[in-house]
Amino acid sequence: MIFGRSERGKPPVEPVTLKILVAGGFGVGKTTLVGAVSEIRPLRTEELLTEAGRPVDDTSGVEGKRTTTVAMDFGRITLREDLVLYLFGTPGQERFWFMWDELSEGALGAVVLADTRRLEDCFAAVDYFERRSIPFLVGVNCFEGADRYPAEAIRQALDLDDGVPLLLCDARDRESVKEILIGVVQHAMAYQADRRQTVTT
Amino acid sequence: MSAEGQGRSHWFDDEAGPVVRPYAMTRGRTTSAAQHRLDLIAVVVAESQADDPEADSTLSPEHVDIVDLCRDAPQSVAELSAELDLPIGVVRVLIGDLVDGEFVHVNRPVPPAELVDESILRDVINGLRAL
Ligand SMILES: Nc1nc2c(ncn2[C@@H]2O[C@H](COP(=O)(O)OP(=O)(O)O)[C@@H](O)[C@H]2O)c(=O)[nH]1
Ligand SMILES: [Mg+2]
Numbered sequence: 001m002i003f004g005r006s007e008r009g010k011p012p013v014e015p016v017t018l019k020i021l022v023a024g025g026f027g028v029g030k031t032t033l034v035g036a037v038s039e040i041r042p043l044r045t046e047e048l049l050t051e052a053g054r055p056v057d058d059t060s061g062v063e064g065k066r067t068t069t070v071a072m073d074f075g076r077i078t079l080r081e082d083l084v085l086y087l088f089g090t091p092g093q094e095r096f097w098f099m100w101d102e103l104s105e106g107a108l109g110a111v112v113l114a115d116t117r118r119l120e121d122c123f124a125a126v127d128y129f130e131r132r133s134i135p136f137l138v139g140v141n142c143f144e145g146a147d148r149y150p151a152e153a154i155r156q157a158l159d160l161d162d163g164v165p166l167l168l169c170d171a172r173d174r175e176s177v178k179e180i181l182i183g184v185v186q187h188a189m190a191y192q193a194d195r196r197q198t199v200t201t
Numbered sequence: 202m203s204a205e206g207q208g209r210s211h212w213f214d215d216e217a218g219p220v221v222r223p224y225a226m227t228r229g230r231t232t233s234a235a236q237h238r239l240d241l242i243a244v245v246v247a248e249s250q251a252d253d254p255e256a257d258s259t260l261s262p263e264h265v266d267i268v269d270l271c272r273d274a275p276q277s278v279a280e281l282s283a284e285l286d287l288p289i290g291v292v293r294v295l296i297g298d299l300v301d302g303e304f305v306h307v308n309r310p311v312p313p314a315e316l317v318d319e320s321i322l323r324d325v326i327n328g329l330r331a332l
Contacts, residue, residue, distance in 0.1 A: 079328030
């Protein structure tokens, strides 16, 4: 291990990595959305948990504990050789919030997917990102057979702040998902500019 | 706040995978002193002049797999977990061992959301448009 440490070969490109979260209730289209833009097949990663639903994070007596795994969707978009965007789709239920806590740390922003037939399924996610001041956008996934509501009605039902963008989308459609992601980044930019303003004045 | 408080013991459902035990390859360890909670998008980079990990008897085949993957290209923690089909907690421990052995180093994604350079965000937007 002492040999030649100073004369390494051509260093590999070490990309800047960013992440966007995709949240929402079961069946709302998270896996579909990630798959529509990811350059890798929609992989699911797993987290080791204790039975109580917390991540295993102490070394004592772990062997005796029963654990389970929780799947999350995971996608990658290489924007440039040195710039990679990752998407993480997580189950929306409150009992998975420990995962969101980890995922949201350092996240650029989030997409909350909503289905107008079950709007209440995304209340928890909206609440979560509001409380933690994570910039998010609401994407209303337009399923066939679901009634169309005007955006304003949905905003009211979700009690969204005026600043939170709301877009209609089709999670199966790559162009539509691109628009959603661009919307998140634009919103995050505006959000940060706002914050800087507040800090400096 | 607890809309669905049915049965604590049945909290796992379709969204949760099979029940497993911690892997023997970490010898029961689930954290590594050196790597406290490595971010999922932290990038693991192989040290180009490191020893052959296969020659190191303290390393498992999974350690060697990680080094091999990272030699092809730097990999995020999440990608390694997905690629090797191992839980993130396990991958974190293995990466910690490899850092200790100087087989790899880790680039943490330092910028929390508020600090990301605006020019990077513009690059992201342009990159997405160009997809
Ligand atoms: N019509 C329509 N169906 C969708 C859309 N998005 C997802 N689906 C379907 O809805 C089902 C659930 O989607 P999935 O991505 O698995 O939801 P998840 O549980 O949030 O990951 C799948 O059968 C999808 O094909 C959409 O925008 N429109
Ligand atoms: Mg899914």
